Amino acid sequence: MCQAEIAGTGSYLPETILTNFDLEKKLNTSDEWIRTRTGIVERRIAGKEESSSVLAAHAARKALESANIKPEEVDIIIVCTSTPDILFPSTACFVQKEIGATRSAAFDISAVCSGFVYGLSIAEQYIKSGRYRNVLVIGSEVNSRIVDWTDRSTCILFGDGAGAVVLKRKESTESCGLLSSHIYSDGNLSSLIEVPKAIGRSNGLGDNDNPDKFHIRMSGNATFKVAVKRMTEVCLEALEYNGLSKEDVDLIVPHQANQRIIDAVLKKLEISSEKVFINIHKYGNTSAASIPIALDEAKRAGRIQPGCLMLVMVVGAGLTWGAAVVRW
Ligand code: UT7
Numbered sequence: 001m002c003q004a005e006i007a008g009t010g011s012y013l014p015e016t017i018l019t020n021f022d023l024e025k026k027l028n029t030s031d032e033w034i035r036t037r038t039g040i041v042e043r044r045i046a047g048k049e050e051s052s053s054v055l056a057a058h059a060a061r062k063a064l065e066s067a068n069i070k071p072e073e074v075d076i077i078i079v080c081t082s083t084p085d086i087l088f089p090s091t092a093c094f095v096q097k098e099i100g101a102t103r104s105a106a107f108d109i110s111a112v113c114s115g116f117v118y119g120l121s122i123a124e125q126y127i128k129s130g131r132y133r134n135v136l137v138i139g140s141e142v143n144s145r146i147v148d149w150t151d152r153s154t155c156i157l158f159g160d161g162a163g164a165v166v167l168k169r170k171e172s173t174e175s176c177g178l179l180s181s182h183i184y185s186d187g188n189l190s191s192l193i194e195v196p197k198a199i200g201r202s203n204g205l206g207d208n209d210n211p212d213k214f215h216i217r218m219s220g221n222a223t224f225k226v227a228v229k230r231m232t233e234v235c236l237e238a239l240e241y242n243g244l245s246k247e248d249v250d251l252i253v254p255h256q257a258n259q260r261i262i263d264a265v266l267k268k269l270e271i272s273s274e275k276v277f278i279n280i281h282k283y284g285n286t287s288a289a290s291i292p293i294a295l296d297e298a299k300r301a302g303r304i305q306p307g308c309l310m311l312v313m314v315v316g317a318g319l320t321w322g323a324a325v326v327r328w
Contacts, residue, residue, distance in 0.1 A: 001171070001172065001173060002127060002128050002129070002130045002169050002170070002171065003127075003128070003169070003170045003171075003172050003174075003175065003176050003177045003178075004123065004124050004127040004128055004167050004168070004169065004170075004177045004178040005167070005168050005169075005170045005176060005177030005178070006165050006166070006167060006168075006177060006178065006295075006326060006328070007066075007067035007068075007069065007134075007166045007167070007168035008063045008064060008065070008066035008067025008068070008069065008165065008166040009062075009063055009066060009163070009164070009165050009166075009292065009295050009296040009299050009300075010058075010059045010060065010061065010062025010063030010064070010065070010066060010163070010164045010165075010296055011059050011062065011161065011162065011163040011164070011289075011292065011293040011296035011297065012055050012056075012058035012059040012062070012161065012162045012163075013044045013160075013161045013162075013283065013293070014044045014045060014046045014047055014050055014055065014160050014161070015044075015047070016044060016045045016046075016047065017042050017043075017044060017045075018042060018043050018044070018045050018159075019031075019041065019042040020034045020035060020040070020041060020042065020156070023155075023156055026149070027150075027152045027155070027156075028152060029152045029156060034156050037258075037260065038156070038157060038258050038259060038260070038280070038284075039258065039259025039260070039262075039278070039280045039281055040156065040157065040259075040280055040281060040284045040285075041281040041282070042281070042282060042283075042284075043158065043159030043160075043282075043283055043284035043286075044159050044160050044161055044283055044286075045144045045159070045160055046142045046144060046145075046160040050142065050160075051085040051091075051094075051142060052079070052081045052083050052084060052085055052091050052140040052141060052142050052162070053079075053085045053091045053094035053095050053098065053140070054098075055140045055141075055142070055160065055161060055162035055289075056079055056081075056091065056095045056138045056140035056162045056164065057094075057095050057098035057099050058162065059138060059140065059162040059163050059164040059289075059292070059296075060077070060095060060099050060136055060138055060164045061099055062164070062296075063136065063138075063164035063165055063166050063296075064099070064136070064166060066166075067134075067166035067168060069134055069166055069168070071099045071100045071101040071102070072100070072101065072102050072103050073103075073133075073134050074101040074103070074104040074134050074135070074136050074166075075103070075104055075105070075126075075132035075133055075134050075135060076104055076105045076106070076107075076123070076126060076132055076135045076136070077092045077095055077096050077101055077104050077105070077106040077107075077135075077136045077138070078092065078106075078107060078108075078109060078119045078122060078123060078135065078136070078137050078138065079091045079092035079095055079106070079107075079108045079109075079119075079138045079139075079140060080108070080109050080110075080111065080115030080116050080118065080119040080137070080138065080139045080140075080288040081108060081110075081115065081139070081140050081141055081288055082110055082112045082115070082141065082146075082195075082287060082288065082317075083140075083141045083142045083143060083145060083146060083287075084108060087199065090106060090107050090108040091108050091140070092106035092107050092108050092138075093106045095138065101136070104136075109122065111183075111185075111288070111316060111318060111320045112193070112287060112288065112316040112317035112318060112320060113255055113257065113285070113287045113288060113290065113314060113315065113316025113317065113320075114183070114255075114288075114314045114315065114316040114318065114320035114321055114322050115139055115287070115288030115316070116137065116139040116163070116288050116289070116290075116291045116292050116314070117181060117183060117291065117312060117314045117322035117323070117324055118183050118320070118322065119137040119138075119139070119288075120137055120165075120167070120178060120181050120312075120324055121181035121182075121183050121322070121324070123135035123137050123167045124167070124178050124180075124181055127167055127168075127169045130169070132169070133168065133169045134166060134167070134168050134169070135166070135167045135168075136164060136165075136166055136167075137164065137165050137167060137292070138162060138163070138164040138292070139162065139163050139164075139286075139287070139288035139289040139290070139291065139292045139293075140161075140162035140163075140288065140289055141160060141161065141162070141286055141287040141288055141289045142160045143158035143159060143160055143216075143285070143286065143287055144158070144159070144160050146195055146214060146215060146216055147215060147216055148215035148216065151215070153218070153220055154215075154216050154217070154218050154220075156284075157257070157258075157284055157285050158216070158284055158285050158286070158287070159283045159284035159285065159286050160286065160289075161283055161286040161289045161290075161293050162289050162292075162293070163289050163290075163291070163292025163293035163294070163295065163296050164292055164296075165292055165295065165296075175242075175327065176327050177326065177327065178324060178325075178326050179242050179325040179326065179327055180238060180241050180242055180324065180325050181322065181323070181324040181325075182234050182237055182238050182241070182322055182323050182324070183320070183321075183322040184230070184234065184320070184321050184322060185318045185319065185320045185321075186318070186319045187318065187319075189226065189318070189319035190317075190318065190319070191219075192218065192219050192222055192223045192226070192317070192319060193216065193217070193218040193219075193223055193316070193317035193319075194216075194217055194218075194317060195213075195214060195215065195216055195217070196213045196217065197213040197214045198213070223315075223319075224258065224260075224261060226315070226319060227257070227258075227261050227315040227321075228261055228264045228265055228268070230315055230319070230321040231254075231261075231265045231313045231314070231315050231321060231323070232265050232268040232269060234313065234321055234322060234323040235265070235269055235311060235313050235323050236269070237323070238311065238323040238324065238325050239311070239325070241325075242325050244309070244325070246269055246270060246271055248309050249271060249275060249309055249310075249311050250275065250308045250309045250310065251275055251276075251277060251298065251303060251304065251308055251309070251310045251311070252266070252271065252275055252276045252277070252310070252311045252312075252313065253276075253277050253291060253294050253295055253298060253310060253311075253312050254276060254277075254291075254294075254312070254313050254314070255285075255290050255291055255313065255314035255315060255316070256278065256279060256280035256283065256284075256285060256286070256290045256291075256294060257280075257285045257290070257315070258280070258285075259278065259280055259281075261315075262276060262278070262280075265313065277294050277297070277298040277303055278294075279293065279294050279297055287316070288316075290314075291312055291314060295312075304328050305328070306328055307327070307328065308327075308328045309325070309326075309327055309328075310325070310326045310327075310328065311323065311324075311325055312324040312325075312326065
């Protein structure tokens with residue numbers, strides 16, 4: 001049977017750090033408010049020359065190196081981003097060129113913060129069907145380009161970065177690697193978080209004159225509530241699907257949007273906070289990059305050992321949400 005193992009991980013964070021204290025100087029906010037309401041202390045900001053493809057290529061090279069796989073062995077590159085370099089070609093094509101993955105197909109997917117779990121789910125199907133051997137799944141974002149730096153309710157939340165994994169085919173009769181992925185959307189909740197700039201809508205040309213449309217708008221409080229509900233549900237579904245209980249979980253790697261959302265889900269799941277990996281204090285919400293960055297850091301910090309059962313959970317604009325279960 002074909003199993004999909006995570007053979008390598010990598011991440012890349014821009015050098016520039018923007019702290020809560022820096023934001024205090026520009027906005028009517030405080031380190032204390034941001035820290036207690038979100039858990040965020042600082043975030044990274046991409047340099048002028050650092051687009052999503054640039055960050056993604058750095059993370060991809062590290063993931064390939066840790067998987068001991070050459071770029072020309074990659075079959076598909078999936079870049080999960082809502083901040084692509086340009087409208088088209090896809091950011092994945094730029095990454096392909098940059099890393100020299102000469103044999104691969106490359107495409108982007110758009111599921112905002114849930115992008116990486118959606119990407120994993122696509123890669124899982126290609127590998128378990130036996131069609132492909134090595135799939136590179138990358139989450140990469142330059143959120144700093146689309147936040148409204150005058151809106152204290154959103155700009156304090158987001159940061160830039162990239163994370164990548166190599167999903168590799170492994171022949172085994174035992175279930176291992178990515179055991180299952182579970183993805184959902186509810187388009188009725190599309191207005192909760194959006195960047196309303198029109199591209200294909202007929203009034204798009206008028207909208208393009210209004211720079212305000214090119215910023216993240218979010219109903220934070222409503223998103224918070226639905227995030228807790230949906231992530232709890234999908235985690236329980238993912239465990240049940242695999243015949244596992246909460247006690248079997250060794251590590252949770254959640255989307256890092258808000259420490260309080262993570263705490264609320266853990267409380268509902270009755271899972272100890274000791275089992276969760278957190279890096280939100282350093283990077284804020286890096287959207288599709290959040291989970292693969294955390295995965296890479298958890299791996300390099302020794303939090304992931306062979307046999308470890310890991311649960312990944314996410315929610316994002318769309319509304320989209322999902323979970324994945326991995327046996328390392
Ligand atoms: O990754 C995709 C999904 N996104 C999320 O999961 C984000 C979900 N939402 C959240 O994380 C939280 O809702 C926020 C962190 C965005 C906001 O926290 P909250 O506890 O829901 O605050 P709130 O929106 O209810 O606002 C409370 C107060 C308001 O003032 P009043 O009306 O009570 O006087 C806000 O104006 O806090 C005020 N406020 C701030 N004050 C200082 C909002 N932003 C700030 C700020 N600094 N940066």
